[in-house]
Amino acid sequence: MHKINLDLKENSYSILIEENIIENAGKHLKSLKLGKKIFILTDKNVSPLYLNKLMDSLDDYEVKPIIMEAGEHLKSFVNLTKICNFILSEKPDRNTTLIALGGGVIGDLTGFCASVILRGINFVQIPTTLLSQVDSSVGGKTAINTNAGKNLIGSFYQPKIVLIDPNALQKLPEREFLCGYAEAVKYGLINNREFFDYLCKNEKKIKNKDVETLKYIIKTSCESKAAIVEADEKEKSGTRALLNLGHTFAHSFEKETGYSDVLKHGEAVAIGMVMALKFSIELGHCDKKDLELVLEHFKNMGLPTDLSHLNLPANLTKTEIEGNAQVLLSHMCGDKKNENDQIVFILMNAIGESFLSRNTKKDDVLKFLEQNLV
């Protein structure tokens, strides 16, 4: 078993990575001294695979499952209200626990509910997708979406423990796997060139879902994220913002495609990272060779690298391209990282050397978007 400790003073917790950990969850929760009542939030895709196993391991508790539809639309004020009202009707106390069993959507929504019920009840993450295992389950960002954009309402709220079963990835649809993989590559691009090289060297093993390789990828990703979160839990110094590499572009693409299955978050991030790299080259920060390496690895792995996912019609006029670029730019203007009307970007000096840039001009972004929309 891999164990990673996230040191956040009174909010510290452990990330445990072990095959079949879901059916042993009860054992790992014991030391946390949780209250009797546990609610498990999961979705219709995940519950047939793991809910019974998880509930069997929790027979010392009073467990109630809440099974939701699947999809990004779950993260809404309406569902927040529904779930909170349901749990309150069951008379929870502050020792009551909410377990998120599923991917990033379930984790984000469950964590936000846990953070506001009685001003905070226990929260446990059991991520079952690669994306949630390497990224969203660690670090305590919770959120819902609104018409104005993705993750614009939420809280910083740390789980009591994160239980990661790498075997869950064997059952994951290929597209979901790749979405998570994009976030794993991200850690290499941010500050770990060695990890990026490891990934490039192990493309076959990763595609074949070799368990030891996957465990190493999850472990390295969680360690990278843990170090960044420890340095800047609430995204105040700028360090944590590095985790948003590719995300400023990604969120604007996702907004444009209505957070739909046309473009999944991980795909948007993959394209967004390529865009951030291209933009960094455009601004003179980074060498073209790094882009070639990233493009080659993404293509070998099957990750998207351009905006063909946006389903823009072919042969756009100049005016149409400018209009589309304006729309994407306006989406970026609502980004949480922004300060005083300036768009904050994560740019790259090289693979493994990302940095936060506060003084990007809107005109430069617009010009760049126009050039890269087709």
Place this chain on the structure above:
Amino acid sequence: MHKINLDLKENSYSILIEENIIENAGKHLKSLKLGKKIFILTDKNVSPLYLNKLMDSLDDYEVKPIIMEAGEHLKSFVNLTKICNFILSEKPDRNTTLIALGGGVIGDLTGFCASVILRGINFVQIPTTLLSQVDSSVGGKTAINTNAGKNLIGSFYQPKIVLIDPNALQKLPEREFLCGYAEAVKYGLINNREFFDYLCKNEKKIKNKDVETLKYIIKTSCESKAAIVEADEKEKSGTRALLNLGHTFAHSFEKETGYSDVLKHGEAVAIGMVMALKFSIELGHCDKKDLELVLEHFKNMGLPTDLSHLNLPANLTKTEIEGNAQVLLSHMCGDKKNENDQIVFILMNAIGESFLSRNTKKDDVLKFLEQNLV
């Protein structure tokens, strides 16, 4: 000017108490380096009195007021959603500020909105009622109500500064003044016998709203609350729970009267404190003399001391009384302080010597309620 510093590490802030501070708010906000965008949340009762003055003092900023209806029903999921969506539509960033201008309802709702928009934007409290000045504006508890009860959804989220204008109390309806006064007396009952004696000695001055006396009461109350919050910001050790003296009873009465004007929060707290004192005597913790002192002071000041506010019909049968007591007890069972199905009460050994009791038997509460319902 009185200045009280609340030391909560990176969440530390000051409470400033000064006559006419509202019209000088801009001056006091300057050192906080807030972003350009400020939203002021207030209600229809408060806005005619102070909104223009406040806005005039903020002409260095882009200020938008949001004027709500008045009343406890404001604290709802529906209004949370509405306000968050409105502010998000104005493209805030993390330096954007939300000012609560009003009483406890406005403060609780505004603080909760501020805590979840972009996972936390700046929050400033300008309390205009005695209740919010001595209690709810200090300490960072934010909340909304649900069908299951009062303040069951919320967050711990500290303001950047609290600006208190004691002159605002001159314009406060008498009933509102008394509601706040009940929370001020509470600090005397919790751990400050000297303050309770001061209040008893100064009944006339308080009734006449002598400004120096009021300032002293606000200052002492804020200092008391600050010390308790510093010791236990997130209500984990039990120290902060002392601030809930009288509130377990109060919340059940309020729930029973539908959080309506039949029984206001401060009135419920006044009755709740008398009940906590009587219950403490019943359980052998406290001397009857203390009850007499409290009853005398409450009566002199015009605070309610019994359940006549609940509008129970006269001549209830034994079965009806038992039924009513059961209902009140069931309301208490949803209290946030409860742990593992035990009702947690704040009880008193004497005036100024309150303590947290975790092992109160439900049967004792029931018997006590039955005896005190008529």
